[in-house]
Amino acid sequence: MVSSFVAALLILLIARQAAGYPCTPARRADCPKPPGGLALQQVPQFVTVTWDDAVTSQSYGIVQQILGGLRRRNGCPIPSTYFVTAQDTVPAAVQALYLSGNEIATHTLTHVKYPSAQEIVGCRDWLVNATGIPRQRINGFRTPFLLHNATTRRALAAAGFLYDSSLPDSAPSAISPSVRQRAFPYRMDAGIPQTCETGSCSASERWPLWEVPLWAAADAAGRPIASMDPAGDAFEIYKRELGWRLGGNRAPLGLFLHAGAESAPERVAQLRKFVQYAAAQQDVWFVTNQQLLAWMAQPVPASTVAAQLGCKPPADIAAGVKACAAFVSDCNFGSWDGRKCRCVCMGEGAPGGFCRSRMGECSLSC
Numbered sequence: 362m363v364s365s366f367v368a369a370l371l372i373l374l375i376a377r378q379a380a381g382y383p384c385t386p387a388r389r390a391d392c393p394k395p396p397g398g399l400a401l402q403q404v405p406q407f408v409t410v411t412w413d414d415a416v417t418s419q420s421y422g423i424v425q426q427i428l429g430g431l432r433r434r435n436g437c438p439i440p441s442t443y444f445v446t447a448q449d450t451v452p453a454a455v456q457a458l459y460l461s462g463n464e465i466a467t468h469t470l471t472h473v474k475y476p477s478a479q480e481i482v483g484c485r486d487w488l489v490n491a492t493g494i495p496r497q498r499i500n501g502f503r504t505p506f507l508l509h510n511a512t513t514r515r516a517l518a519a520a521g522f523l524y525d526s527s528l529p530d531s532a533p534s535a536i537s538p539s540v541r542q543r544a545f546p547y548r549m550d551a552g553i554p555q556t557c558e559t560g561s562c563s564a565s566e567r568w569p570l571w572e573v574p575l576w577a578a579a580d581a582a583g584r585p586i587a588s589m590d591p592a593g594d595a596f597e598i599y600k601r602e603l604g605w606r607l608g609g610n611r612a613p614l615g616l617f618l619h620a621g622a623e624s625a626p627e628r629v630a631q632l633r634k635f636v637q638y639a640a641a642q643q644d645v646w647f648v649t650n651q652q653l654l655a656w657m658a659q660p661v662p663a664s665t666v667a668a669q670l671g672c673k674p675p676a677d678i679a680a681g682v683k684a685c686a687a688f689v690s691d692c693n694f695g696s697w698d699g700r701k702c703r704c705v706c707m708g709e710g711a712p713g714g715f716c717r718s719r720m721g722e723c724s725l726s727c
């Protein structure tokens with residue numbers, strides 16, 4: 362009797378979920394519909410910014426140039442999601458990112474195509490061990506070179522991941538009929554509705570995972586440019602994308618980036634200009650992928666979404682792991698000391714030696 366009650370409850374829950382996230386291979390036309398039956402003007406316009414590959418001093422510094430000091434309307438720093446490759450990553454930089462409200466996700470140990478479970482789960486294990494970030498907080502994945510197959514998703518599901526974000530989507534597509542009507546993130550429980558542009562996938566695969574598609578950016582004529590690091594003026598490209606969404610179905614916008622590809626000064630300036638522009642638009646919210654999916658699961662209207670997007674920074678680094686709340690990417694004339702959580706400068710304290718500036722960098726005049 363108890364078990365039939367539980368079974369009934371389960372069926373009810375699954376039915377509710379199916380009603381909440383209708384995008385399936387059988388109902389592709391529903392993929393551009395906002396969840397929860399929200400009216401369009403009630404849908405918050407989310408923007409997610411993601412960075413792939415190792416978090417190094419250099420990549421950390423480039424992202425700081427683009428996003429440093431910029432805030433959402435509720436005062437939190439503009440957050441990003443980092444798909445981290447373990448190889449070459451500096452743990453202190455990852456800790457500082459996590460502690461300032463960014464999401465840490467995995468991108469394999471060594472950046473291989475069609476990664477094994479060991480490459481995927483090993484990266485999460487490495488991050489947990491090296492940074493002390495709780496395992497359950499690291500639950501997103503993007504595959505290197507966007508090359509994936511059912512084996513990749515089996516590994517994610519078996520390891521309890523929340524979501525994948527590896528499937529590009531260039532409108533028009535099976536799930537996004539136009540640049541103004543793009544698909545929202547969807548669940549893979551009832552199959553994969555996308556036609557995979559990279560790697561391989563099939564409509565009959567079923568996984569207890571979300572997918573956050575990589576919506577490709579398009580040119581002024583609506584022709585796809587690229588899903589990552591699109592060439593051209595980044596301000597103009599993303600402003601146009603945002604305009605299409607605000608005048609369309611308000612599907613999330615993604616800035617899918619590699620710090621190494623965005624380091625040119627004009628590119629840094631274009632991206633920073635876009636983030637400042639977008640953050641000032643009504644109902645536009647920069648979120649991590651985890652925050653985006655939390656809203657998909659519990660879609661509240663734009664008028665009350667601020668409460669769901671609190672800014673309380675996490676404080677759950679494992680006891681016994683040294684955590685630095687801040688990281689200085691440019692320790693020129695010195696080196697980063699993870700125990701002291703600061704640059705140690707050449708000749709520090711000695712006459713004629715380097716000293717630390719207000720920004721924590723090494724300088725001859727402080």
Ligand SMILES: *[C@@H]1O[C@H](CO)[C@@H](O)[C@H](O)[C@H]1NC(C)=O
Pocket residue numbers: 487490491
């Ligand atoms: C875990 O981290 C410690 C300290 O950083 C390191 O000495 C050890 O080798 C790591 N273990 C694994 C399995 O990575």
Ligand SMILES: *[C@@H]1O[C@H](CO)[C@@H](O)[C@H](O)[C@H]1NC(C)=O
Pocket residue numbers: 475509510511512513
């Ligand atoms: C996925 O790709 C890997 C590497 O090429 C291969 O070993 C594996 O069999 C593939 N899985 C499927 C389901 O095709």
